[in-house]
Amino acid sequence: MKTSLDELQTLIAVVDSGAISRAAEALGQTVSATSRTLGRLEQKLQTTLLRRTTRRLELTEEGDAFLRNARQIVAAVEAAEEQMAARRQRPAGRLRVDAATPFMLHVIAPRVAAYRARHPEVALELHSSEGFIDLLERRTDVAFRIGALKDSTLHATPLGSSRLRVLASPAYLEAHGRPRRVTDLADHVLLGFSQPESLNDWPLLDADWLPLHIAPDVRSSSGETLRALALQGTGIVCLSDFMTREDRETGRLVELFVSQALELCQPINAVYYRNTAVSSRIQSFVEYLREDLARQPGW
Incomplete structure (x- = not known):
């Protein structure tokens, strides 16, 4: 019996959230359904991927190796979906966004509804971090940074000041x-x-x-x-x-x-990696913010 994409996504969600209950909430499933999916995946692979204790979940050595491949597979599927959406000139898929709490609350959050009305196929995932983060480590597609930039490996699009x-x-x-x-x-x-x-x-x-x-x-x-x-x-x-x-x-x-x-x-920039596979989603979101902010007095 072959592994399904849903099973891979469930494993990734459980590991990233740190708990089956939080993964179930993120996936829009019941806790029991998520647990069954994870158990079915381990049964198919005939190995234990996660050690479960009363306090935490921990990847086994086999689980860690499988997770790396699972991430690559899911990323490849997302990239393929993005390419198909780009052919229709409609950005689609998940966009993970990070910003400091004030920028998220006062700039991004008030504009989410209008952005999604324009791009309903983009699923936004919003995170707040007070300091600079590693985009790859946090699996973030685009971050908004306030102040001087230091990381030259990132592509930066100025939003204004x-x-x-x-x-x-x-x-x-x-x-x-x-x-x-x-x-x-x-x-x-x-x-x-x-x-x-x-x-x-x-x-x-x-x-x-x-x-x-x-x-x-x-x-x-x-x-x-x-x-x-x-x-x-x-x-x-x-x-x-x-x-x-x-x-x-x-x-x-x-x-x-x-x-x-x-x-x-203070300069404000959107930053992301140049070789990202979600460039059309990033571009649609950054351009929407930049256009709307340009109409604000004092921006």
Whole structure:
């Protein structure tokens, strides 16, 4: 009895998710059906692919070797489907996207419905990572990166740039006063990033006429967490326009040092490998975002 594509996809889903229950949810199946499919595959191969314990699943040596071939087979099928869809000039198949949480929430998520209305055959899989990731290791097709790029092996498509502003909530300013000079910041609570340290460069000049580098009183790896802290009146923050535009328009956050601030912008790029087999899906998604963002004020 020959192995089916469904069985290969089930094995990959179980390994990638780390649990049969999560794999079943991703595949739209019941846990029992997923477990039976995995058992049927092991029976056909007459070997154990996964060791099951109460806490985790672990690949056997045979399972690890089989999984590598399974991934290649599934990727080849996806590539063949992509080529057929390209002939019809309609991108199709799964597109795995990664971005920092703020960019995912404020830029990508609000545009998913409109993109899928245009390209209904593309199945989006959205992941959020606060730092740079290895696209191959995470099996990611395209990632959106904010700031200077370092990996020259990746193809980059610029989406534009977003200005940085120093902000605080009206509640914080009422309680602590409004800083008028850059030196006044020494008497205030500053919110900043735990990594990378370059994100703590604010668009203000220090005493040596260099961009101000702050030592945060409260740190986080997530810009969305810092935004939430600022909205709650915890302190002063420096964030990108793409995630604070509505906050500024509604008055939830107030820009500080308007006349003193430098016009410092963060470049935003879509990055992916040049030899990817899903280029038409990537191109359709990146171009849609770029076209729509170009119509936004201040982008």
